[in-house]
Amino acid sequence: MATTLSRLLLLCFLFMATGSLQAEDWGMYSLVPASAPALVLEAVGAGTAEGTIVSVNKPADGAHQKWIIVPREPGLFVVQPAHDSSLVLSAAEGGTKNGTAIILEKKVGKPSQFWSLVKHENGTYALLPKHAPQQGLDHFGGNPSPGAKIDLWTYNAGDSHLQWWIRPLAGSGVAKAEAVEPPAYVPPAIDPKAILPGVIHQFTFTQSKIFPGTVREVTVFVPAQYDGSKPACVYVKTDGYNPREKTLLETAIATKEMPVTVGVFVRPGDVPAPMKGTLGRRNRDFEYDGVSDNKVRFLVDDLLPFIAKEYQLNLSTDGNDRCIVGGSSGGIAAFTAAWHRPEAFSRVYAVSGSWVAFRGGHEFPTMVRKFEAKPIRAFLTTATRDMENAAGDWYLVDQEMDKALKFSGYDYQFRVVDGQHGAGYGDYWREAMAYLWKDWPERIKAGPSAPRAQEILIPGEGWQLVAEGxxxxxxxxxxxxxxxxxxxxxxxxxxxxxxxxxxxxxxxxxxxxxxxxxxxxxxxxxxxxxxxxxxxxxxxxxxxxxxxxxxxxxxxxxxxxxxxxxxxxxxxxxxxxxxxxxxxxxxxxxxxxxxxxxxxxxxxxxxxxxxxxxxxxxxxxxxxxxxxxxxxxxxxxxxxxxxxxxxxxxxxxxxxxxxxxxxxxxxxxxxxxxxxxxxxxxxxxxxxxxxxxxxxxxxxxxxxxxxxxxxxxxVQHHSTGAFTPWTPVKGTKL
Missing domain, CATH: 2.120.10.30 (TolB, C-terminal domain)
Known part of the structure; x- marks a missing residue:
């Protein structure tokens, strides 16, 4: 189950030496960055002045490279250098932004001097400051050179730059950690009178340029709160309309778990047979299980502009304001739309997604691992007795997607539901929407990408247009x-x-x-x-x-x-x-x-x-x-x-x-x-x-x-050519 940033404060890690938390130091340790394991954290120059910079360097067995971890509050610790116990590790000036420098300060009990220690599956820890629990101690860019910058950065469990080995030195014990699961989702209370009924429009759409000749049913939900003064958010549901979703949308908008959102429920297309008594061309597998950008182009170029014009609706075209959902083949269709065009859809709810070999969907877990992470937030479910046929085993491939998204640092949640194919759609709908829309209108950000990508990329350095024409x-x-x-x-x-x-x-x-x-x-x-x-x-x-x-x-x-x-x-x-x-x-x-x-x-x-x-x-x-x-x-x-x-x-x-x-x-x-x-x-x-x-x-x-x-x-790599001297090459990690 993925751990979200918003629930980090709900994670309690109990560090025990003899069965209970002791009011004494945890021992003396080296802090080793997972992204540069040949280096250790140190107080630069063994400085004792407030504001001493913290960096990484080659191990030299100095006291300024040894750290004492002392419990101060439940789940919180101070980290002090062995060469001067009056100093502690802190975020400079209590800063909370990415890039805030990490320094040593006099121990005065400020929140920025308290750290929670979150253990990862690989045995490393994240150090998260009390005053900014969504940030972590960061080895900037994984720079393997002595003197590399140490700062705060947005925490993601899969980012090796935020992972630290805490290695006990002589005489120190080894910490144990237990993670307490976050509590189950509890819907906010709401007066039924505050749930306002929206309006439903239904029509048949036949004007697709992306899927020519297709005929499909479309239902549009306009919430009572819509007034057209500003662009409304958009909720697209594959496989058509179910009246229960009208009630769900009305409730989530009333509780403000979702913004004011227009719902668009669209069925897959069919090309009708030109004569009676035979089958038309069913387009669902073609439109939904195909992993090209056809589906998202149909929505963005064909359907949504038509709806906006037909019903005089002011619909947002920003992917940060749009969510797409579906089950089974509709689930993979939803994720595929966001995958190709996160600027068009950045929030995805997929139930029993068909990441199987109908039309290349089985490649999705691999693509998620290899491609640079995209700004997508997802809520996925699978069922313990999910479908199995010639294309694959849904229960297994859904778990592959879970692991791939975690590997590449995506912002997502994954639920395993006891049941059959499609189980849990309604049961998890409100939790999914609350998660997908949390903190809106704050923009969804891409995660750090997979470990090999992190060896290439520099955090915060994206593509820039040089020239065109x-x-x-x-x-x-x-x-x-x-x-x-x-x-x-x-x-x-x-x-x-x-x-x-x-x-x-x-x-x-x-x-x-x-x-x-x-x-x-x-x-x-x-x-x-x-x-x-x-x-x-x-x-x-x-x-x-x-x-x-x-x-x-x-x-x-x-x-x-x-x-x-x-x-x-x-x-x-x-x-x-x-x-x-x-x-x-x-x-x-x-x-x-x-x-x-x-x-x-x-x-x-x-x-x-x-x-x-x-x-x-x-x-x-x-x-x-x-x-x-x-x-x-x-x-x-x-x-x-x-x-x-x-x-x-x-x-x-x-x-x-x-x-x-x-x-x-x-x-x-x-x-x-x-x-x-x-x-x-x-x-x-x-x-x-x-x-x-x-x-x-x-x-x-x-x-x-x-x-x-x-x-x-x-990037972290450098150019070469005929002018470059002979340079040895080392093997690439798996």
Whole structure:
């Protein structure tokens, strides 16, 4: 069962040495960040002044790296450094915002000096201050360097930056912890006279552009409190109207557990048969169990605008004001809508959700684990005797979704109900709504994502739009300074992204260049699959022809001055080949790739990756001393969306830390060194990413090129290229 932030104060952790809480210290401990286990918490410089900064450093057995944990109130402790017991760990100035510094203060009993210790399943603890129990002691960004910032950050049990090993030193006991479950939901009392009856409208909808030819019943509930002066929140229910939900909505609005909300109850569509006596085309499985964005586009583009216009309703278009619910296939449909468009729906109630193999739903737990966490709040249930058929076992896969959401730090609740398929829908409806709408209109925030994503991302650093208005941005590369170059193929130009982020034209007539690369000496090279011309450009953008007659899709510079080129089609060569350009000569090294696209060398310079754009693979080759290739494997396995035929890998780059970034239809996929995709970073508008590159002033900016737009974000990894010295690579964690 997921633990929510709003109930943290209801968790009591009883730490016992001899069977009862003692009014004496707990012992002496090292506090070790789970995100950097080689370091320990310390008072910087063994300072004894109030305001001494707290950070992490390599263990040195100093008293300023040892901590005494002393119980002060039930479930609350002070944490004091062993080198000066008059000081205690505290949030600076009692701050409650993300980023508030952690310091040492004189022990005066302020709430910001008291900490609760919440134990996680992996044995680590969160330290939550009394004055801000929704915040936790944070090792910022998981920075593994001594001196890293320690601050407060929004608490999520799955965030390793907020997890600390509390390791007893000699003579200290080991703490025991017991968690007390939060009490059951108790509906607030309400005078029946305060429950006001709303109005029901019913109609048949036949005007869908997303599902052409379909006919469906729709019911609209307008609450008595609606006055149209401001946008009303929206509640969408799959599988149509049940009169009990009218009463439930009226009650929840009266108790203010929900805001003023218009209900939309919609049945799945059918395409009627053109003659009598036979079956029409039933659309429920197609619309609901399909995991594409068709359903959410139907709601957002077809149905809700029609309802707003037909009934003159002022409906909010903000996902933070919209909730979608359903059971079984309607449950997965609800979650799928929010998954694809959290800006359209961010609150989900799913009962016995069909996360099974009808149309790719069984992949959802894996997608939740791999994709960067989205701003979705969910309330899910399953039944102990849920459905089981050829598509899967609902009880098992619902538990998989529970574990996946927890793994990636989502804001959610999960209930196991004793019963059969769909059990508990009405029983948990009010609790679900109270949970989903709690703190509204405060915006729902994304969780910290899975552990491997946390090794890439920096908390608080999201995507930013760099520039737009291009036609086809492709083939990016950075130089040793971190400046980025890319081709705008349809505009026949090469552009430059400076260290300050500004974008300017570098070459106005690029000879139909399709890709760029930067050599070890800073020389820019381009290749064209249209003209067959390989070009060289100096720092002023002055070009010269290196070679004719090689119709390349992608180009990659090597440290020794040679170049790799991928070629496709029959002008003049067969599809999917890799070529070496060296000493003015070209040599085919390999063929047989369906559609050869981007390339990258690992930082230790002995492995080459070549993306296969029309499949789910990226090839791996060993690079021989003379530049030829050996030991070819279809090695890196990409995620392919259920509605796509291939991953669409177009561009590849490596980070100095040894992780591979691949531009695909699903976003930027980041692979482990041994092949599987571990992290997927979609861009804000969900576009296909056609180019990926690391660069920027500090070499830690990830750029995503998406046709007409370019996005960027700061990450924990750094750029590499032909200019980079040989760098060893370490194995990736599972």
């Amino acid at each position: 291009f036609k086809s941005t492709r083939g990016p590369a950075c130089n040793g300074a971190g400046e980025v170059f890319f081709a705008d193929t349809s505009n026949n130009k090469i552009h430059h992204i400076a260290l300050d982020g500004t974008v300017s034209e570098f070459v106005s007539d690029a000879g139909q260049a399709h890709c760029v690369t930067v050599g070890a000496d800073g020389t820019l090279f381009t290749i064209s699959e249209t003209s067959g011309r390989l070009m060289r450009y100096d720092a002023r953008g002055q070009g010269s022809v290196v070679m004719e007659g090689i119709f390349g899709h992608s180009i990659l510079a090597r440290p020794d001055g040679s170049l790799y080129v991928t070629v496709n089609g029959d002008k003049p060569h067969g599809p999917g080949s890799v070529w070496l350009i060296k000493d003015g000569q070209k040599k085919q090294l390999d063929s047989g790739i369906k559609f050869a696209t981007g390339m990258a060398c690992r930082p230790d310079q002995w492995l080459l990756s070549v993306a296969e754009g029309h499949s789910k693979w990226v090839y791996s080759y060993q690079i021989n001393d003379d530049g030829t290739l050996a030991n070819k494997e279809r090695y890196f396995h990409l995620h392919v969306s259920d509605w796509e035929d291939d991953g669409g890998a177009e561009s590849v780059c490596y980070s100095l830390e040894g992780r591979q970034f691949i531009a695909t239809r699903s976003g930027i996929q980041i692979s482990a060194d041994d092949g599987p995709t571990q992290v997927i970073l979609p861009v804000p508008d969900g576009s296909r990413v056609t180019g990926v590159c690391l660069g920027g002033k500090d070499h830690d900016t990830l750029f995503a090129f998406c046709g007409n737009r370019i996005w960027k974000r700061k």
